[in-house]
Amino acid sequence: MIRVALLGATGSIGQSTLDVIRRNNEQYEVFAVSGHQRLTQLLSICQEFNPSLACVPESAAAEFQQQLRVVGCTTEVLCGTAGLEQLAAGSQVDVVVAAIVGAAGLLPTLAAVKAGKRILLANKEALVMSGALFMEAVERHGATLLPIDSEHNAIFQCLPVDFSRRSFVEQGIEKLLLTASGGPFRGWQREALLSVTPEQAVAHPNWSMGRKISVDSATLMNKGLELIEACWLFNVQPEAIQVVVHPQSIIHSMVSYRDGSVLAQLGNPDMRTPIAHALAWPERIHAGVKPLDLMSSAALTFEQADETAFPCLNLAREAFRLGGTAPATLNAANEVAVEAFLERRIRFTQIAEVIDRVLNLSKIRPANDLQLLLSEDRLARQLAQQVIGQFH
Numbered sequence: 081m082i083r084v085a086l087l088g089a090t091g092s093i094g095q096s097t098l099d100v101i102r103r104n105n106e107q108y109e110v111f112a113v114s115g116h117q118r119l120t121q122l123l124s125i126c127q128e129f130n131p132s133l134a135c136v137p138e139s140a141a142a143e144f145q146q147q148l149r150v151v152g153c154t155t156e157v158l159c160g161t162a163g164l165e166q167l168a169a170g171s172q173v174d175v176v177v178a179a180i181v182g183a184a185g186l187l188p189t190l191a192a193v194k195a196g197k198r199i200l201l202a203n204k205e206a207l208v209m210s211g212a213l214f215m216e217a218v219e220r221h222g223a224t225l226l227p228i229d230s231e232h233n234a235i236f237q238c239l240p241v242d243f244s245r246r247s248f249v250e251q252g253i254e255k256l257l258l259t260a261s262g263g264p265f266r267g268w269q270r271e272a273l274l275s276v277t278p279e280q281a282v283a284h285p286n287w288s289m290g291r292k293i294s295v296d297s298a299t300l301m302n303k304g305l306e307l308i309e310a311c312w313l314f315n316v317q318p319e320a321i322q323v324v325v326h327p328q329s330i331i332h333s334m335v336s337y338r339d340g341s342v343l344a345q346l347g348n349p350d351m352r353t354p355i356a357h358a359l360a361w362p363e364r365i366h367a368g369v370k371p372l373d374l375m376s377s378a379a380l381t382f383e384q385a386d387e388t389a390f391p392c393l394n395l396a397r398e399a400f401r402l403g404g405t406a407p408a409t410l411n412a413a414n415e416v417a418v419e420a421f422l423e424r425r426i427r428f429t430q431i432a433e434v435i436d437r438v439l440n441l442s443k444i445r446p447a448n449d450l451q452l453l454l455s456e457d458r459l460a461r462q463l464a465q466q467v468i469g470q471f472h
């Protein structure tokens with residue numbers, strides 16, 4: 081039995097992971113879960129899977145433990161960031177699924193890395209914030225890092241089996257082609273984007289996801305974060321990554337080789353595929369995903385990303401080039417700006433403005449210390465709130 085700790089069990093990735101495990105319950109056991117909001121849902125997860133451990137926010141721990149007793153669950157409750165770290169690093173855990181959204185996932189994901197776990201990474205923000213430190217820790221502690229972000233998982237599947245992070249050139253790799261759906265506002269001009277609502281922004285055409293990543297997909301910041309994620313995962317520079325808008329989301333990304341070959345991974349847009357792939361790798365298990373029917377699928381089309389109407393992609397690219405703490409600053413400003421947009425405190429187009437201003441106001445430092453990164457994250461959040469305050 082492979083024991084899984086699922087951080088962010090109540091979220092969209094969490095639900096997809098539970099579904100894959102449900103279908104393969106002779107091989108995988110839900111050993112630990114965490115949830116931040118929607119604790120009623122976490123309670124039903126505990127009733128169904130009876131995990132040994134569950135982690136909730138400190139303020140909810142006593143009541144949650146009580147509710148578990150009432151329904152006859154023997155799950156033990158942990159709480160707070162320390163609890164999450166304990167879940168992720170527990171000696172009985174084989175696989176950690178990092179599916180918390182945003183910077184809140186950084187410390188628990190790093191705890192899993194330092195414990196040398198096999199980590200299924202959905203929480204791209206953790207890697208964006210702390211790239212160098214994160215990858216160094218993976219190496220030092222012998223952790224196995226497998227991406228479940230669909231694009232990165234696709235690239236991973238298209239790379240040579242014995243892919244080494246050391247050199248693209250030696251392996252004949254020319255370029256990574258990172259696909260993007262273009263989000264709900266593909267083709268829209270800047271003027272039209274001024275008045276879009278949170279409801280429009282979270283209605284993604286192809287994928288059903290949490291609210292934050294849905295807004296990121298609409299601004300193209302998701303592709304920007306993914307570009308940084310790919311740079312760290314595969315040890316490349318942004319110049320070696322081409323963003324390709326592919327509205328049907330059937331190709332999930334590609335690798336272009338020196339000899340002219342381009343390898344692609346295709347499938348219906350369903351996160352259970354990359355989750356199942358990474359859970360079982362190098363084997364294959366059932367994911368519950370409908371087989372791809374090419375005869376009835378729409379024509380596959382490709383276009384350039386509109387970086388004028390959607391400046392977030394380039395802001396991310398620039399932050400990676402600036403290096404040091406800049407990506408952590410970008411990420412923090414984005415989290416605050418997305419939240420403010422969802423609360424209707426700023427316009428959609430002001431998300432990019434907030435990030436740009438915060439980056440300009442911030443001093444970039446070398447990112448070789450976790451405490452420094454966390455304090456830069458806090459600082460960038462304060463700056464972002466100040467910038468937002470000045471919009472009114």
Ligand code: NAD
Binds near residue numbers: 092179203228230
């Ligand atoms: P979601 O909002 O549906 O779920 C987020 C999870 O994180 C929930 O379980 C929530 O309780 C937990 N959480 C939120 N704030 C927390 C906090 N402060 N402390 C601890 N836990 C907290 O989000 P999602 O769509 O499942 O995305 C999760 C991560 O996976 C994100 O980093 C996202 O970018 C990435 N991702 C998601 C998809 C997708 O299809 N949903 C695809 C690729 C990558």
Ligand code: MG
Binds near residue numbers: 229
């Ligand atoms: Mg993705």
